[in-house]
Amino acid sequence: xxxxxxxxxxxxxxxxxxxxxxxxGHAVRAFLRNPLAAFFTLAFPLAFLVIVSxxxxxxxxxxxxxxxxxxxxxxAVFGVAxxxxxxxxxDTAVLRESGVLLRxxxxxxxxxxxxxxxxxxxxAIAGVAVLLLTVVGVVAYDxxxxxxxxxxxxxxxxxxxxxxxxxxxxLATVTRTVTATQALAQGLLIPxxxxxxxxxxxxxxxxxxxxxxxxxxLKHFARAMAETFEPGAGAGFSPGHLAVLVAWTxxxxxxxxxxxxxxxxxxxxxxxAAAEVIGPARSSLSAPRExxxxxxxxxxxxxxSYALLGLRRDPLSVFFAIVFPGLLLALFPSVFGDxxxxxxxxxxxxxAGLAAYTVAVTGFVDMPEGVVGARSAGVLKRLLGTxxxxxxxxxxxxxxxxxxxxxxxxxxxxxxxxxxGVRVDPARLPAVLLAVALGSLCFSALGLAVAALLPAAxxxxxxxxGVLLPLCFVSEIFVVGDRPLPGGITAFxxxxxxxxxxxxxxxxxxxxxxxAGFAWGHLAVVxxxxxxxxxxxxxxxxxxx
Amino acid sequence: MxxxxxxxxxxxxxxxxxxxHVSFSVGEGEIFALLGPNGAGKTTIVEILEGYRSRDSxxxxxxxxxxxxxxxxxxxxxxxxxxxxxxxxxxxxxxLLRLQCGLxxxxxxxxxxxxxxxxxxxxxxxxxxxSGGQRRRLDLALGLAGAPELLFLDxxxxxxxxxxxxxxxxxxxxxxxxxxxxxxxxHYLEEAQRLADxxxxxxxxxxxxxxxxxxxxxxxxxxxxxxxxxxxARRAADLxxxxxxxxxDGSHVRFLSRDPLPDARRLTQxxxxxxxxxxxxxxxxxxxxxxxxALTEEPAHVS
Numbered sequence: 012x013x014x015x016x017x018x019x020x021x022x023x024x025x026x027x028x029x030x031x032x033x034x035x036g037h038a039v040r041a042f043l044r045n046p047l048a049a050f051f052t053l054a055f056p057l058a059f060l061v062i063v064s065x066x067x068x069x070x071x072x073x074x075x076x077x078x079x080x081x082x083x084x085x086x087a088v089f090g091v092a093x094x095x096x097x098x099x100x101x102d103t104a105v106l107r108e109s110g111v112l113l114r115x116x117x118x119x120x121x122x123x124x125x126x127x128x129x130x131x132x133x134x135a136i137a138g139v140a141v142l143l144l145t146v147v148g149v150v151a152y153d154x155x156x157x158x159x160x161x162x163x164x165x166x167x168x169x170x171x172x173x174x175x176x177x178x179x180x181x182l183a184t185v186t187r188t189v190t191a192t193q194a195l196a197q198g199l200l201i202p203x204x205x206x207x208x209x210x211x212x213x214x215x216x217x218x219x220x221x222x223x224x225x226x227x228x229l230k231h232f233a234r235a236m237a238e239t240f241e242p243g244a245g246a247g248f249s250p251g252h253l254a255v256l257v258a259w260t261x262x263x264x265x266x267x268x269x270x271x272x273x274x275x276x277x278x279x280x281x282x283x284a285a286a287e288v289i290g291p292a293r294s295s296l297s298a299p300r301e302x303x304x305x306x307x308x309x310x311x312x313x314x315x316s317y318a319l320l321g322l323r324r325d326p327l328s329v330f331f332a333i334v335f336p337g338l339l340l341a342l343f344p345s346v347f348g349d350x351x352x353x354x355x356x357x358x359x360x361x362x363a364g365l366a367a368y369t370v371a372v373t374g375f376v377d378m379p380e381g382v383v384g385a386r387s388a389g390v391l392k393r394l395l396g397t398x399x400x401x402x403x404x405x406x407x408x409x410x411x412x413x414x415x416x417x418x419x420x421x422x423x424x425x426x427x428x429x430x431x432g433v434r435v436d437p438a439r440l441p442a443v444l445l446a447v448a449l450g451s452l453c454f455s456a457l458g459l460a461v462a463a464l465l466p467a468a469x470x471x472x473x474x475x476x477g478v479l480l481p482l483c484f485v486s487e488i489f490v491v492g493d494r495p496l497p498g499g500i501t502a503f504x505x506x507x508x509x510x511x512x513x514x515x516x517x518x519x520x521x522x523x524x525x526x527a528g529f530a531w532g533h534l535a536v537v538x539x540x541x542x543x544x545x546x547x548x549x550x551x552x553x554x555x556x
Numbered sequence: 557m558x559x560x561x562x563x564x565x566x567x568x569x570x571x572x573x574x575x576x577h578v579s580f581s582v583g584e585g586e587i588f589a590l591l592g593p594n595g596a597g598k599t600t601i602v603e604i605l606e607g608y609r610s611r612d613s614x615x616x617x618x619x620x621x622x623x624x625x626x627x628x629x630x631x632x633x634x635x636x637x638x639x640x641x642x643x644x645x646x647x648x649x650x651x652l653l654r655l656q657c658g659l660x661x662x663x664x665x666x667x668x669x670x671x672x673x674x675x676x677x678x679x680x681x682x683x684x685x686x687s688g689g690q691r692r693r694l695d696l697a698l699g700l701a702g703a704p705e706l707l708f709l710d711x712x713x714x715x716x717x718x719x720x721x722x723x724x725x726x727x728x729x730x731x732x733x734x735x736x737x738x739x740x741x742x743h744y745l746e747e748a749q750r751l752a753d754x755x756x757x758x759x760x761x762x763x764x765x766x767x768x769x770x771x772x773x774x775x776x777x778x779x780x781x782x783x784x785x786x787x788x789a790r791r792a793a794d795l796x797x798x799x800x801x802x803x804x805d806g807s808h809v810r811f812l813s814r815d816p817l818p819d820a821r822r823l824t825q826x827x828x829x830x831x832x833x834x835x836x837x838x839x840x841x842x843x844x845x846x847x848x849x850a851l852t853e854e855p856a857h858v859s
Contacts, residue, residue, distance in 0.1 A: 033659075037655050040647075040651075109643070109644075111641070111642050114656075119632035119661065121628055467684070
């Protein structure tokens with residue numbers, strides 16, 4: 012084609028309003044192209060609704076209303092928070108750090124339109140999430156939409172979306188990197204959900220936790236939403252709760268407005284470094300050292316300390332792996348009192364459950380995330396160019412995961428033994444350590460297999476955590492009541508290693524149990540999963556690097 | 557009227573001046589290249605012109621606007637191709653171009669732009685499937701979406717292989733044919749020589765020189781290098797007297813002449829008088845690269 016062809020320029024009136032729907036549609040498409048985000052926002056709350064409804068769905072309240080009536084709104088609130096808070100925060104950070112915002116800034120579209128489009132898209136997604144939960148609730152679990160409270164439900168939903176979005180934007184604007192945004196968003200939302208009537212409804216919380224919940228907006232959103240699903244007369248508005256949402260929305264908008272930036276922030280350092288004057292360069296090198304005797308132990312030690320160093324530089328993931336389970340262990344018995352679970356005190360049961368959770372998270376979520384991060388940053392490419400055999404790198408990562416897992420279990424043990432009367436028979440310590448070590452190896456191997464099967468992924472958290480959390484619930488890692496789960500669910504959970512690791516740990520920590528506490532049958536299943544995962548990771552090794 | 561007018565532009569980061577009383581102007585349809593080592597202030601000046609960065613003092617007028625306050629109306633008339641701008645990897649080439657074109661009131665056709673940059677067969681490919689060079693071409697196409705009167709090109713061929721570089725140069729030359737004014741930053745002197753009508757050389761925030769590549773070379777007052785091979789039968793002492801004594805390395809003779817024409821004439825005259833063959837007789841005037849290195853005072857060789 013000739014140059015003249017290019018002269019054909021479309022001269023259309025500058026329809027400023029056309030940019031908003033276009034950018035909104037674009038943002039929604041971006042969401043749909045990211046199946047992991049879609050899964051986390053839409054399928055995840057739905058999965059929880061289904062799981063919890065299956066477990067306790069046949070119960071009714073004192074007034075004869077099925078409990079599922081009260082299950083929809085907490086999960087809906089969680090879905091909205093995922094879509095409007097987490098997704099908006101992470102998305103904004105990703106677009107900023109990758110330089111997409113920079114390109115948009117060069118167009119005549121004003122900044123507020125760019126932001127408005129993202130907000131509109133997240134609102135649409137949040138709306139779909141709520142609709143999905145409501146429809147499934149109505150169709151499958153006899154949930155009743157309270158017609159006279161529908162306007163209140165819509166207004167509450169809109170205010171909740173606005174509040175979450177404003178705070179999501181604010182979070183993105185005060186962070187420097189995508190990783191920090193991701194970790195902070197989840198790190199704030201999940202603990203908050205526990206103290207905000209989202210994950211635990213109607214519990215008597217210790218006063219400090221209750222106060223924290225009341226100061227932050229999520230609880231007000233959850234309560235205002237719950238009110239609109241409460242069968243009965245009245246319009247269902249909760250002016251007090253809604254006022255708090257409005258206040259937080261304004262606060263979030265203010266921060267976002269003051270701190271918003273288009274420029275990538277993570278790269279600022281390297282750019283400054285380029286401006287530095289290069290000092291006088293050395294003109295010769297001393298003779299290279301002769302090769303030393305690099306023993307495998309030294310190689311492995313080096314790789315372990317390298318992996319641990321990387322973890323130390325990422326305090327948020329360490330917090331989640333080590334401190335967070337300890338907090339949960341402290342929180343649950345405080346909330347539920349001294350209820351007994353499967354014949355154990357709640358703390359005793361949760362100690363085993365959370366130890367299994369810690370081992371699974373460090374091996375299956377954190378470790379592969381580090382490997383995948385190194386892979387997408389090209390670090391693994393450079394490593395493959397060195398004489399270091401790749402298996403030593405992997406071994407270093409796996410051992411580091413084990414060390415972090417052990418630290419997490421040690422924290423749990425300290426909290427449990429000191430404050431909650433958890434008892435562990437010293438004679439069964441070998442059984443505990445074997446279960447933890449085997450579990451860590453198994454989940455690390457599974458994590459590596461997932462990383463190898465998804466060679467293009469830049470982040471696995473959505474997949475790994477998205478698989479692990481529901482599995483933890485059906486495996487009874489977290490307490491969901493003293494009643495046994497429906498047989499189908501337990502049979503399903505029995506296929507996967509989470510439940511077997513839990514059983515192995517329960518056997519090893521059960522105060523009244525017989526023998527040395529080795530549950531060989533469960534340990535064998537865990538070992539079989541480890542072997543299978545190692546084979547997959549080995550066969551698909553090229554996907555790993 | 558000049559497209560870009562910059563007068564006494566100053567911008568400092570703390571005590572470090574990134575732009576120190578910089579003045580230049582770029583005429584309509586001209587391609588102007590800003591050259592300089594890393595940290596010389598190229599990016600700062602370009603970002604001020606794009607309206608991304610504030611200035612401490614000085615006058616800046618681009619297309620009749622002050623970029624700092626031009627807003628949407630200004631952005632509708634410029635195009636920016638940034639080295640650091642990213643893509644949404646999950647979208648196809650065509651989808652991204654349609655979106656980008658839709659953001660401008662006056663715009664090119666997305667499909668024509670795809671053809672223009674030679675991505676016709678990658679139209680439906682997602683960005684994550686593009687090579688580095690293809691990404692840069694997509695980048696260029698996105699920068700052209702709004703049919704800009706002025707295009708900012710930030711190191712457009714960094715990381716290109718030689719063939720891709722020549723393709724990109726052809727592309728930029730074609731843009732010149734469209735009457736687009738281009739402000740280019742580059743590390744490649746060959747690129748500046750090839751594309752730019754005029755060049756500005758920056759060092760530590762100061763504009764050292766502005767002019768056509770030929771003017772810069774002439775102004776550098778660098779000597780011309782004359783070199784040739786001498787058959788073993790001849791001795792260097794037999795050579796005619798030259799403006800400077802030549803350096804002889806075996807059969808290879810080389811000297812830096814400030815008076816190249818008389819020296820060359822004496823040598824060729826001597827050669828034909830003595831029937832001596834001057835193999836590989838070369839008269840090399842200073843290149844833009846030599847002039848640039850002299851202006852920015854970077855050591856020519858890092859040993």
